[in-house]
Amino acid sequence: MSNNQITLKGVKKSYGGRVVSDIADLALGRHGVEGLIGPNGAGKTTLMSLITGKISADAGEILFFENGNRHDISGKKLDAVARLGLVRTNQRIQDFESLGILDSMLLSVVQPAQETVLGLFAETALRQQAHPAINRYLEAFRFSDPGGYALSAGEKKLLDIIRCLLLKPKFLLMDEPTVGLPQDQTDKVMEVVREAARDDGMSVVIIEHDLDLIWNVCEYIHFMADGRIMAQGTPDEVRTSTMVREKYMGEGDA
Ligand SMILES: Nc1ncnc2c1ncn2[C@@H]1O[C@H](COP(=O)(O)OP(=O)(O)OP(=O)(O)O)[C@@H](O)[C@H]1O
Helix, strand or coil: CCCCEEEEEEEEEEECCEEEEEEEEEEECCCCEEEEECCCCCCHHHHHHHHHCCCCCCEEEEEEEECCEEEECCCCCHHHHHHCCEEECCCCCCCCCCCCHHHHHHHHHCCHHHHHHHHHCCCHHHHHHHCHHHHHHHHHHCCCCCCCCCCCHHHHHHHHHHHHHHCCCCEEEEECCCCCCCHHHHHHHHHHHHHHHHHHCCEEEEECCCHHHHHHHCCEEEEEECCEEEEEECHHHHHCCHHHHHHCCCHHHC
């Protein structure tokens, strides 16, 4: 079980007078792999952006606890939060067309001070030897041209997730990780994420509309609607909640 947690107290965010996030009291990361679900526009992505410092809250406190250390990350910027080991995969895929697959992976494993060393890794074979973790991901995920660029939407998405995992985060927030990925790739992504949660103590929160994935992968689920956390519990508890069914799922889906 992970030692890492994010807590939010009285966190509020409004756009043009409309409250899109109103989190009274929330703890994330107590249960290994957790899910954050809710209807479109519920405020899930906004919540992740508030935590990672992409946007700032109007009020409230956000704390990050990692291995006994307490960090007040309210109002902290994106890079400062990422340096603490709190990393987020992207809902919208990034443009990797100017950086090859291997180079972008390598950039995740070298420390900033070592970046000039990149020049030493001129040979592809040498680069691969240098990082067993990269080899492992290349083996598992079979890019169409690993020595070239990630071109399809699926490959870009995959590369984004792998780069985040190579950073060895303490806490990983995943925003709709499976959109655009075929089922076999989705299964493999979830396998490596669960492995990192189990073996490295990484905490994970996954936003997904793919409820089968949520029920199968997550140990604990937070349900959000209208900017607020409305229900929390095990997959069984959330799946059978009348309120969750009414607000989110068709009666037949549960
Ligand atoms: N920059 C912004 N300016 C104005 N309104 C915004 C902004 N960002 C988000 N919103 C609004 O905040 C609400 C919550 O959006 P958010 O993207 O967080 O929802 P979500 O739960 O992630 O939805 P989805 O499941 O569709 O991704 C929506 O009504 C959205 O239109």
